[in-house]
Amino acid sequence: MSAASEVPVRNVELLVRDADLLVVDGEREIRGGWVAVTGGRVTAVGTAGNEPEADTTVSAAGRLVTPGLVNTHHHIYQNLTRSYAPAVNGTLFDWLTTLYPLWAALDEEAAYVSAYVGMAELLMGGCTTSSDHLYVHPRPRLVDAEIRAARDIGFRFHATRGSMTRSVEDGGLPPKSVTQSIDEVLADSERLIKAHHDPEPGALIRVALAPCSPFSVTREVMTATAELAERHDVRLHTHLAEDHDEDTYCLETYGCRPVEYFEDCGWMSDRTWVAHCIYPNDAELRRLADAGVGVAHCPSSNMLIGGGTARVREMRELGLPVGIGCDGSASTDHASLWMETRGALLLGRYRGGPGAMTARDALDMATRGSARCLGRADEIGHLRPGACADLVVWDLHEIALAGALTDPVEAWLRCGPARAWTTVVAGRVLVDRGEPVLPGLRDALRDHGRVARRMQGIDG
Incomplete structure (x- = not known):
């Protein structure tokens, strides 16, 4: 033997x-x-x-x-507005401002059916563990609804409690209807951890904290969330260095670049993984690597929005944990981690030449690299005995x-x-x-279609 x-x-x-x-x-x-x-x-x-x-x-x-492949960044609820015609050809900020008003209709039923259908799609693409970044909270207990769907399916799920507090009226990007106060954000974050986070080995459900981005929350939220995560020993997630507009926004609002702001808020640690991370300079990339910050690489979303792509080869050479993410179902428009892993292979070779990325490198990012981002390298992303x-x-x-x-x-x-x-x-x-093999899938698809039509204003 x-x-x-x-x-x-x-x-x-x-x-x-x-x-x-x-x-x-x-x-x-x-x-x-x-x-x-x-x-x-x-x-x-x-x-x-x-x-x-x-x-x-x-x-x-x-x-x-x-x-099983591990998805390190997603916005599952967005499968309710996939390929939404008025938004598909804009910049990142154009895309967001067009869709925010539609997402203001999100409720518990919408969160549940989008999660159920989204997790079924992830399973078909070989994904066995997924995080999800739900940062739109026009109504309470939306993350609870996602977790209920994961439990009904038996899916391994890292729910991240996203947040937005800086609306257009406050100098941010989202409308007031999808933002909350800092007190609401922190109270619900703590409630979700106590209600659902399972720190035990083999856990199917874990909770992380995830203010959306530098342009949608205040410094106070970033700092207080980092402190809360430290107190409860949960992980941190956010978007970082995704777009040139983000550089401009941070310089004008905070007087520094996004990575410096991120560090000033107490996020520069191995508790954190970030989405996209396309535009750090060389010195910033080294600081992120030294701190052990993980990166969720989202190939299709970045290519479709035309916003640049992460320097994955350099990141891996510096020792950053680099995983794969599907990103939003209304930007990538699918939830196949196989497609994202293939995209990572193609982008890696396009950026760095034939020797820059192999299929095994891409598979390693989608398994062990992603597991490191979620803090679970010991038990997922490999098939050694005990995993x-x-x-x-x-x-x-x-x-x-x-x-x-x-x-x-x-x-x-x-x-x-x-x-x-x-x-x-x-x-x-x-x-x-x-x-x-999901007994509730047919009903979830029927209800998903009804909710999506309502959200997009389509009759019938």
Whole structure:
């Protein structure tokens, strides 16, 4: 037997076997590999011929098996306004100001159905853990509704309690209808942590705190949120250095560049991961790396808005944790982490040449890099024994794979399109033969369509 499975494996609940290639982590791959799961954890991996007996067996014959992908930045509620015609061709600030009034209609039902449908879509794209940045709060308990959807599905979910307090009237970007006072933000942040955050190993639900951006909250909110996160030992998330307009705004409002402002507010720590991070200069990038700040790289969103892309190769060389994020469902317009991982591969090579990024580099960002951003490198993003049993059996049509004989990982991203044939979260099969196994999905889709039409002002 392999070194990882010399002791006989007993009482196996789920066995995924006969993989063309099993990617355990960035250092180990097994041809013909298998994964044994019990109690929501990986108990062993091994080579063909040494498989243990199991209650349930999934065949991965001819297919690639990887750790589940981890989404480090998303705005799931935005799938209610996907590809909204009046907004699709503007700048970031144009796009936001067009959609803010629509998002002011968000309520608990909208938050629930958008989360349910969004998580189903993420599962189909091989994502087994996702964060979500919900920063629009026109009504209370919207994050609770998202968490309820995650629990109904059995999805591993890091809800981030976003906030906006600086409206147009206060010199910010959003309308008053989607902002809150600092007291409301801090009180609800603490309530959500106490009600839902699970710090235990293997947790399905965790909570982080996430003021939206330098142009939508005050310095007081940034500072107080960092202090609250320290007190409750939860993580911090925000947008940072996403757009040149942000540079201008910070210089005019705070008298400094975004990264300096971020540091002044007490956010420069390994508790923090940030979205986009496109425009730090070299010195700022080194400061972020020295502090251990993570970065959520969002390839499709940045390309669609035309706002530049992160210097991922330099970040990784400096030691920053770099993960992959889908970003908003109304900017990226999809929630496939496979597509984002492929986008990261293409962008990395476009920026730095053929040697700058391989498919394994991109996969590593979408798994181990993303897990580091969420503070969970010990238990997700890999399939070593003891890890959470989050994994994907990938499917590519035989026509797409014709002639791809030498490297299943490169073929996975280069040939495509790939979809999840089987997605397992905490040992439970949530996608089977390419379709979500979610009993509430049909009702959620029906309700989602009704809510989306209402929000966009479409009759019928």
